[in-house]
Amino acid sequence: MPVLPTPANRRLWLLLLVGAQLLFIVAVAAAGYATTAYGRTVQLRTAPVNPRDLLERDHLRLTYGITYLPLTLWQEANKPRRRQPVYVALRAQGDAYVAVRVYNQEPSTLLPDQVILRGWVVGSSRRTLRLRYGLERYYAPENQVKVLNKKGPHALLVHVSIAPWGQARITKAEVL
Template identity: 55%
Template sequence: MSEPTTPIPAAAGAPVATPSVRPSHTLPEPRRRRWLWGLVVAQVLFVLAVAGAGYATERLGTTITLRTAPADPRDLRFHDYLELRYLISELPGHLWKGSAVPRRKAPVYVVLEQRQGVYEAVAVYPEQPAIGPGQTILRGWVQETWRRSMRLRYGLERYYLPEEARRQLRRPQPLQVTVSIAPWGQARISQVQVLPALPR
């Protein structure tokens, strides 16, 4: 019959060995590698989807021309883009076709009609309306409302100006902006031209 063994105490100051335990939150190496690859693929697909949506908007969308208020070139001293304010950004209240007063940040649908080569707003609806020949719809959002007017945003207010156009913009000048509107409602700027400064 064997005698019971007595554990040998560790010498003073000697490190005590502890069994290595893998943290429960760490993924095994194969799964971790697959997860990283999945993340990379998702990012690539997102970039391709954004580029594809932009290309489809250019190819399939309706092209309209809008005018802006004079853009100040001093904006370019601090960043390489302009903040655009369109002539259809501030509209009179009589164009509103809703039954209730428009609320801030609410989506609206602006009916545009071509007049002398430039599209102008002829009506603003709270829901997408039917339109007639020669008209198109640009979706916007209410930024501010007053008693007799409203200010809208369209998601087209920031434009990164190419170097050639920067050289042309010497003083506050109006711009002519070509916008493509996709059948599903997405809009994007296709081209910006600097117009002669308005006479003072």
């Protein structure tokens, strides 16, 4: 015969559940701040974006210069698979970073001027590899929305902080 919980037990379980939820929310926020504080900042150039998208939704969809890469950058013998995690080595070239290699496992050594950005394979053809990084949505602050609307379609220079443990987040976007 099952034993019904007493009111004291219910209160304890409720407090534990609420505490676990609060701990989770604080951990998510702390991870974001830690990524910005301890991460290495890189700049990525986007394809031109249409600011009118902000009239239809609350974010811009970004396509980076490192979204579509030549398959010659793939460093593995076997072909890339859809949804496969990949590690893209980036190097500064001018005011933005460009992809120099794509690996299916995180490389153990890198040149000092390179940084790794984790992504996923969306698709591939005979010559092109399409990747996703989890940075494709940009929620523009209100004051930047006005600037974006005045400029019309244009490219952005997006500042991304990449933490040593691989997490990345957009910290800023500039109109080019």
